[in-house]
Amino acid sequence: xxxxxxxxxxxxxxxxxxxxxxxxxxxxxxxxxxxxxxxxxxxxxxxxxxxxxxxxxxxxxxxxxxxxxxxxxxxxxxxxxxxxxxxxxxxxxxxxxxxxxxxxxxxxxxxx
Amino acid sequence: xxxxxxxxxxxxxxxxxxxxxxxxxxxxxxxxxxxxxxxxxxxxxxxxxxxxxxxxxxxxxxxxxxxxxxxxxxxxxxxxxxxxxxxxxxxxxxxxxxxxxxxxxxxxxxx
Numbered sequence: 696x697x698x699x700x701x702x703x704x705x706x707x708x709x710x711x712x713x714x715x716x717x718x719x720x721x722x723x724x725x726x727x728x729x730x731x732x733x734x735x736x737x738x739x740x741x742x743x744x745x746x747x748x749x750x751x752x753x754x755x756x757x758x759x760x761x762x763x764x765x766x767x768x769x770x771x772x773x774x775x776x777x778x779x780x781x782x783x784x785x786x787x788x789x790x791x792x793x794x795x796x797x798x799x800x801x802x803x804x805x806x807x
Numbered sequence: 808x809x810x811x812x813x814x815x816x817x818x819x820x821x822x823x824x825x826x827x828x829x830x831x832x833x834x835x836x837x838x839x840x841x842x843x844x845x846x847x848x849x850x851x852x853x854x855x856x857x858x859x860x861x862x863x864x865x866x867x868x869x870x871x872x873x874x875x876x877x878x879x880x881x882x883x884x885x886x887x888x889x890x891x892x893x894x895x896x897x898x899x900x901x902x903x904x905x906x907x908x909x910x911x912x913x914x915x916x917x918x
Contacts, residue, residue, distance in 0.1 A: 726904050735815075737894060737910040738850065745904065753905065785849060789904050794840055796906060798849040 697721055699799035701786050707805045708776045716771040716802050718786030726789040727769040728753075728796065729761060731782040738785065744769055776806045809833040811895055811909035818915045819885055827880045827912045829895035837898040839871050839878045840906065845891045853880070853893075882914070890916045 740753030
């Protein structure tokens with residue numbers, strides 16, 4: 696039981712490049728989330744998926760897109776990376792009926 | 808919307824007790840959660856309060872006062888490994904099982 700996994704762990708991009716961050720969970724959770732964490736800013740919600748087939752914007756969705764590929768997988772795409780998207784990205788999932796979120800190890804992204 | 812306030816940093820010595828406060832403003836309150844994050848690591852769930860009062864889990868306790876929109880995390884018998892950031896969170900921004908996090912309190916435990 697791996698919990699929530701994320702790939703890659705580290706990534707460096709040039710401005711304008713695109714990439715997809717992958718997230719998978721093996722806990723049969725319905726809801727999945729993408730956050731970004733910047734120094735002194737806490738965790739801010741980018742997008743979430745309450746269940747397979749649905750996605751919704753969070754607090755800071757601009758510049759990102761998501762895909763809920765199936766119940767296990769939820770990906771985050773940066774179409775044209777900008778230096779302001781330099782951050783640590785965390786994926787999380789939640790079992791139904793609770794507020795307890797289980798986080799992946801994070802992806803550290805630098806955009807030059 | 809939701810907003811949470813917590814101190815940016817707290818320092819303490821090993822063996823001591825420390826309290827990390829959190830005040831919140833939210834429409835439609837469901838409960839207050841606490842998460843721990845070690846440097847370079849992922850946040851991990853510590854506790855959840857939906858009702859007023861104290862919840863105890865080993866060395867950690869969490870308190871909630873809904874009438875005061877206030878809660879705190881109490882850490883007892885501090886150990887060096889407790890040095891980490893602690894975040895309070897409320898269900899929030901978009902309702903359905905989404906959380907709005909405070910900016911975090913960095914706890915530094917010294918020998």
